[in-house]
Amino acid sequence: MSIQDIYDAVVEFSIDKVVAKVNAEIANKTEVSEILRNGLIAAMDEVGQRYSEGEFFVPEMLMAAKAMKAGLEVLKPLLSQGDSDKKGTIVIGTVKGDLHDIGKNLVAMMMEGAGFEVYDLGVDVDTEKFLATAKEKNADVICMSALLTTTMPSMEVTVKAIREQGLSYKTMVGGAPVSEDFAKKIGADGWSTDAPGAVETARKLTAK
């Protein structure tokens, strides 16, 4: 039994096996970060690689995503337990035109675990929805995730709208194609390459 079994189960699209193997690693006291990084996330990178090489197609990406999500559900109670002091209010979503939600879900779970109040708007979220929810919930930070190079520009639309409307929400961007240079270029307040880093950045952005 090893982390490699989790990786293999995702690449084989076996939901039952992923759930069983993740539970086994938890029972084995393996670090959650290790299960995530070397098991579930590494397997999705492999799936993306196989898609790029023409070995997998969209249905295979979808099946792997379902297997990964099943594994994340098992980990969720461990990711969301932690600091109970309220830190700040976060509105998070995957940007307009983009349906990838696994990384965004992970960021949301870890932020909840860190004590933030998190409003997750799901996928395909436009600027109006981000701003309307931020106003309604009196948010501190609007967090935007994008996995497609074609959807990254809508992050800039939201950042610009905040500036033009004279609003004070901080913004954070992330997702595989999003770089620190891009974040700076569009005027976002924060950026992170992964979920733990997103929590750190949110802490800095909400520090009083």
Ligand code: B1M
């Ligand atoms: Co898509 N897809 N996909 N896909 N898919 C990618 C992203 C791709 C890189 C695959 C490839 O070509 N190798 C490619 C994008 C190319 C590009 O634009 N550069 C791609 C493509 C092309 C497409 C379609 C266009 C395919 C098609 O239809 N022809 C299509 C687009 C649909 C749409 O969105 N409109 C599509 C569809 C899909 C599925 C629906 C089948 C499925 C998504 C299911 C779902 O999410 N519910 C899917 C999947 C699964 C992938 C890959 C294989 C895996 C993504 C994933 O979940 N990774 C992906 C290849 C890859 O990334 N290696 C691929 C695991 C996840 C934990 O990582 O989301 O990166 P990630 O999140 C990370 C960090 O980025 C960060 O934290 C997380 C880790 O801790 N992070 C943040 C994320 N958000 C953050 C926000 C933050 C901070 C950090 O602050 C706010």
